[in-house]
Amino acid sequence: MGNASVRISQILVGVVLAFMAAILYRTSTDAIAVRTANDARSLGGRVAQREAVRIDQTLGSILALKNDFETGGFAQGPFAQAARSMMQSNPMIDIVDYFDENDQHVAHVEAGGREAFGVPPRAGANKIPGAVISAVDLVLSESTVTRTTTSSHALRVRDPSTPPGGQGRLFVYVAQPLVRHLDVTGTIVARIDVQRLLADDLAAVLPVPYVLDDGSGRLQTGSPGGIAGTVSGSAPYVQTFSIPFADRAWSLTIAPPPADQPAKPWIFVLLWLVAWLAVSVPIEVVGQINRRVRVLNEGLEARVAARTRQLQASVAESQTLAAVVESVHEGVMLVDADGVVRYANDALCRELGCTIDDLMDKLVYEYPPLAISKVQLAELSDTVVTRGFAYLETERTRVDGTKYWAGITVTHHGEEGMRDKMIAVSRDVSDRRRLVDELVLAKEEAERQMRVSTDFVGTASHELRTPATTLRTLSALLGRKVLPRYPLSDDDAKLLGMLDFETRRLANLVDDLLEVAKVDASETPLAETDADLRALVSAEVDATFALDARGPAVEVRLPSVPAYVRADENALRRIIVNLVGNARKFTPADGRVTVAVERLGDRVRLVVADTGIGIPEVDLPHVFERFYRVERPGTEIRGTGLGLAIVARLVERMRGAISISSEVGRGTTVSVEMPGASGTSAADTTAAASA
């Protein structure tokens, strides 16, 4: 918008200046015209007057000659002398002729000296043959220069187009009657060389182009070269003057000198342009400045508005935050670098049972209910500066004397890394502490009882070992030594078989119980060594077969190189024996048990798979629990319910992982993954994989 107004101003200025330039142009042209016209008029007037005077003088000379004749008696000799004298004094007249009253030629005198008497001149064309020159009325008047002859024949004019100086010279013949005693006794005819009188004179006198015209169209002369064009054209300021002479009105036309030509329009266009620029540029500059100032103003206003909004928002936010801080249940306190309380909320006052005035602007370590010493404050400040926050629990005594535990979180507020303001948020954690104390006590009690329980199981099973061995031995003795001596019925033999089976089971149960107790007693550390799982599997499977070759075949798949794991070797043996034993126990004799050792990057996996009776899906999540036994109606196979539990605990304690999958009637697969020994390398893994 500002831009447009500047443009409009510039255009307006341009239009005004254009008008001014036009007016100036017109005025200037007019002034030149006036001046030129004046000059020309003055010049022309002077020239016309001068020529009139000269013609007048010439006529005067002729008149004087006539007077001399009239008084001198018309003798030829004196005539010639007088005529020659007259022509000498007046070069305008070059020939004088004398005719008597009968129009007979009497004398002829030329300026050049030739004289003739009684013979009409032949040379030249002074007289048109056959023409009669009658008497000329001569009006004598001082006031009028014009002398008109009564006969138009008096005037002889050559072709005006004839070049000057040649035969085309312009002559005017003036006839002057001679009067004697009131009788006309003859005529004097004088030839006036108008060429010299006017044209040459004008050419010498007038500094400007001119044209002389006799008004009849027969004579026209002017300054040499280009004059006719200048004059005959429509050039302005041309002045025409009338010179009456020899019975006609001569007209003199002069053109103003070139220097006085009208001003050139392009000069005014240029002037206009310069003036427009001179005015327009400042307008543009001022416009630009205005625009910038306006833009700045607008920006400033926008910023002021934005800042105002920010401030309002900030104030509102502060109020909101203050309301939030006041609304929380935690006690909030702002402490400055010197330890002076600068802010405390209602909750803190309620917590301490004091008033806000008790806290504000007080040193924290001088107000006992806050329960913090100067040293503690300094330590807190250090911790907060280095760690960004601190947490402490301290027992405080309220103003009314009651005690409570305060959990205080202290954070840093202010410049980073400097001791500055701190914000302390505190709450009553008495309940939580009590609860924690109770939990700790309960846990300790539970652990104690657990230990007692484990010890009991250990002790009890230990005590059971010897009787279990005795029973087994006795049962074996009974079967081998005693019974063969007696004939037994099938039922009796079956009874004794049951006895033998149960004593065997009792022994196994005692063994497993002791193992569980051993595993659960976590104070017994497991030795961490690099054990070769490949070798262990190989040895234990062989040993199992050595003890009992009955049952399903066992297929062993081992890597080509040792598979070291970080574990307790005895525990590993136990794991292998239990898993393989379980698999064989629950797999028919025509089934198959597969034991495989695989290396997986930095871990080693032991997989024991069987084609046995499988475990129902509902039981799978519980198979690692102690004394959990899968109910298998219709089978005689019974375990202690401890084998898998022992394996799972051992694997867990050695940071391994165990998983089981099973399908009833198809078999069970147990997979144990153990961390590999530190020396297990990728190269070994590759070798194992390719083997």
Add this chain to the structure above:
Amino acid sequence: MARVLLVDDEPMLRSALRQYLEFAGHDVDEAPDGDDALVLARRQRPDIVVSDVLMPGRDGMSLCRELRADPEFADVPFLFITARSTQSDLFDEIERIGAGCVTKPFEPDHLLAAIDDAVKKD
């Protein structure tokens, strides 16, 4: 067949094992503790000693050391029968001494096999 010195403070187990070993064809002398066993060993010259570890008086470990120290008995195989399977340091010690071990509860046939192995090796 071998002469076996059986040492255990539990008379029922001792008796049952003695009968079982005898039924298997071995000659068995039995002692209730280490001290008696030491006397009996010097008199009966057993081919193998089978002893409990924990006993009143001289215990099994002490008995074993005593016999190992005696040049006459240094080469007699020694087999522990123990309920202490939780103590790995005990096994370390047994291995160091060069004795065998069968943990309770065991199948009597396993003990027989272990005795046969030890005597044969000797």
